[in-house]
Amino acid sequence: MRKYGLSVFFLVVLAIAITLACGSSPAPRILQSVSLSPPTADAQGSPMQFTATGYFNDQPSSAKLLAANWGACYQNQRTTAVSVNTDGVAQCAAGAVGTYTVWAWAESAADSCGGNNGEVPANPCGGASECQPTGTAQLTCP
Numbered sequence: 001m002r003k004y005g006l007s008v009f010f011l012v013v014l015a016i017a018i019t020l021a022c023g024s025s026p027a028p029r030i031l032q033s034v035s036l037s038p039p040t041a042d043a044q045g046s047p048m049q050f051t052a053t054g055y056f057n058d059q060p061s062s063a064k065l066l067a068a069n070w071g072a073c074y075q076n077q078r079t080t081a082v083s084v085n086t087d088g089v090a091q092c093a094a095g096a097v098g099t100y101t102v103w104a105w106a107e108s109a110a111d112s113c114g115g116n117n118g119e120v121p122a123n124p125c126g127g128a129s130e131c132q133p134t135g136t137a138q139l140t141c142p
Contacts, residue, residue, distance in 0.1 A: 027058075029056040029057060029058045030056060030057045030058075030108060031054045031055070031056055031106055031107075031108040031132075031133050032055050032056060032057055032108075032133060033054070033055045033133045033135070034052055034053065034054055034055070034065065034068070034104060034105060034106060034133045034134055034135030035052075035053050035055070035135045036050050036051065036052055036053075036088075036102065036103075036104055036135045036136060036137035037050070037051050037053065037137070038050070038137065039137050039138070040137065040138045040139075040140075041090075041137065041138070041139050041140070042139075042140045043090070043091075043092045043139055043140060043141050043142065044142060045092075045142055047089050047090065047091045048089070048090045048091075048139060049087075049088060049089050049090075050070075050084070050088040050089075050090060050102055050104070050137055051064060051088055052064070052065040052068040052070075052088060052104040052106070052135055053065065053135075054106055054133070065104065065106045067106060068088065068104040068105065068106050069104065069105050069106065070084035070085070070086065070088055070090075070102070070103070070104050071084060071102075071103055071104075071125075072084055072090065072100050072101065072102050072103070072139070073100065073101040073103065073125035074098065074100050074101070076101075076125045077125060078125055079100065080093065081093050081095075081096035081098075081100065081141070082096060082100045082102065082139060082141065084102055084104075088104065090102050090139050092139070092141035092142070096141040097141055097142065098140070098141060099138050099139070099140045099141075100138070100139045100140075100141060101125065101136050101137070101138060101139075102136065102137045102138070102139050103125070103134055103135065103136045103137075104134070104135050105132045105133065105134040105135070106132060106133065107132050108132050108133055
């Protein structure tokens, strides 16, 4: 009986160690802000590539956002005069003239809207979001 007691003791200690190790997961990095580059661009009749960079609360503190949501506004209203694809390439529609706001947002683990589940931020055209960090840039169409 004595030889099994020591084995059982080690198995119990091992089980406790595994349980404690599995229960302690690191906190997720939280996206705090987004910026777009270039901050201003002149389309001159050609598509323009924008890049969204996210800034986080933990290392690495900045990274290109591969899963950003993109759109465009004119005078704080959504528009179809500029289209932006999922890779951040903006294109002026035929006849579009003026300066438009290109925006990108990404979901944050610290969603202040209580589980927004991928919905568009409350005000992407205004350049700020109550739900997810949003970045903006300006695009001039000929």
